[in-house]
Amino acid sequence: MSIPSFGAGTFRLTGQTVIDSVSNALDLGYRAIDTAQIYGNEAEVGQAVADSGVPRSELFLTTKIWTENYAAGKLLPSLRESLDKLRTDYVDLTLIHWPAPGNGVALPEYMAALAEAKAAGLTRRIGVSNFNIELTRQAIAAVGKGEIATNQIELSPYLQSRALTAFLKEQGIPVTSYMTLAYGKVLQDPVLQQIAAKHGATVAQVALAWALQLGYAVIPSSTKRANLAGNLKARELHLDAADMALIATLERNGREVNPAGLAPEWD
Template sequence: MTSSPSLPAFGLGTFRLQGQVVIDSVRNALDLGYRAIDTAQIYGNEAEVGQAIADSGVPRGELFITTKVWTEHLAGDRLVQSLKDSLARLRTDQVDLTLIHWPSPGSAVPVAEFMGALAEAQARGLTRLIGVSNFNTALLREAIAAVGADRIATHQIELHPYLQNRAVADFARSQGIHTTSYMTLAYGKVLGDPVLADIARAHGATTAQVALAWAMQLGYAVIPSSTRRDNLASNLKARPLRLTGEDMARIAALDRGERLVNPEGLAPAWD
């Protein structure tokens, strides 16, 4: 399994989880050994994530916390304050990674402006690492021009067996930028896939474990979410799973460009 030196290959996602549900998910995950937690301002659950972390007793130094700045806060005079608000909700002085969640709709805020503000937040010690999410290649080029590729710790994108996003992932790799796969299980669609099921049987694994292992074996980080403790525990078992070259080739052939997250008014023109 490969990963950026400072970026965990495996973490917990919290998209769509609210209230006590997200508290329980984070608490169970931390109890099971997860140490990377991914949230976002727009998820409306930063305070609950912060509460679950505080209640867990896990030392802050052992954790990797990611949040994402929402589009309303991208302007240069708003981004830093919005991140400070996130830190207060998360009950921490610094997050490990802050991402631009989506590019500014209609380019209302130029990439150079919000990346500059994000770099300023990093310089002030509010975030250890910075990165982007849901960019296309053209926007990635702009972000690189603004702060340099070496400052961009990761690019988080929808990436699963049915949407392998090779153009943008390959461009990121060529620039030394790590990729984080979200929606690696395609909203659960991969769980019934016959090819993945066949590979899973051969390894004594689950289809979810196979999909997660596939992404990690390609060098991507994964952040699957679950509200069930047994699924959280099962997902962790993807980490030591090693797929064969034939397995990887069979999964590569499943790509059909099936994009599940494409919000109108937010999404860029995808590669």
Template sequence: MSIPAFGLGTFRLKDQVVIDVVRTALELGYRTVDTAQIYGNEAEIGQAIADSQVPRDELFITTKIWVDNFAADKLIPSLRESLAKLRTDHVDLTLIHWPSPKNAVAVSEFMTALAEAKALGLTRQIGVSNFTIDLMQQAIAVVGAGEIATNQIELHPYLQNRKVAEFARSQGIQVTSYMTLAYGKVINDPVIAAIAARHQATTAQVTLAWAMQLGYAVIPSSTRRDNLASNLAAVGLRLSDADMAEIAALDRGERLTSPASVAPHWD
């Protein structure tokens, strides 16, 4: 993997809450933190990281460019602002957060600017998020598949997004699964509960292990220390082929995130 298999997501976490969560996660051994310009928490995450005194070279920090900053004259300045908030001279991964609404900014424009940000050393790797197969093909045409580290997409047992994941894999593009626990909906799934019982694990651990075993990176979040610790333990859980097949059968195409203002025409 060009990106870590397991990290901390920070969507919807703000102010003192996100400071406490990041601080706790780093204490527990997390070293990957995922944020975004639109989350409004980059400065707090930067503070928590600085307070932790974890060396920068041990960390993997991801941020995402919001749609308002896609234009060639805005993308790099906005990333520099993110770096200032995060108190670092570079991030490890920068993503295009959503496709440009109504194609207001062409894929060629923002991918070229993103590649320039990498060339300037502002980000070690670049990638995309919420991209369909067509949009990935357009991005590949601009920078090459080898330059796209990941496509971060909604992916969980109820939405396994196989077409997009398989295309990404065919191009050597890592898939990052967000909302892997489906906003907690899978926690009470009876099939996953039975698998968890067999492994003396939690349903969250089983679900995260399932995604990682398929080769996806995961970025779960929680505000509770015990859940943060428990989620991290999923890294060591190995499921059987039968377990994996049972979870594969849970796919029902249930998409939970599709904001009308930015969502593309999904595959």
């Protein structure tokens, strides 16, 4: 993969909370950090990274362009502002956060601006987030096959999005799974609890291992150091075919994030 398979997310974390979370993650060995303009925490993420002492060359930083910055004349200046907050000359990955159909900026315009940001050296890779099959096709057409580094989408045992993930695999576009624990809802699932007990693991580790074994990257977040450390252990957990088959039965189209005006028509 051109992107790390395991990172730390920062959604809904602000102020000292996000500084502590990112600091703990980096201290525990995380090297990929995911943020976004709309999270309002890029400056704090930048502070935590700077204070960590981890060389920039060892880090993989992702941010996402917010909808108000999609226009050709706004995207690059907004990304430069993000870089200032993050205290870096470049990010490793920049995503279009939501397709936001009808917001007044056509997909070819903002994808061309994103490609321009890459050409200018502001970002090493470009990609999309929350795009359905048709919009991903349009994004590929706009910037060229092989240019989309990932489609970051909500995925969990309760929302497996098989049509979209199959399409992305066919196109050679890596999947990044966010909300893999479904706001914690999967932690109470009896099937996942049974699998966790079988392996002497936590339910969070089972859900993350499921995504990893399907070839997805994951970016779970936590305010607790113990949970950040525990999540990392999902990389060592191997689920067998029976486990994966059981988790496949949990699909319920359990989407947690679907903002009106931003989300596409899902496949």
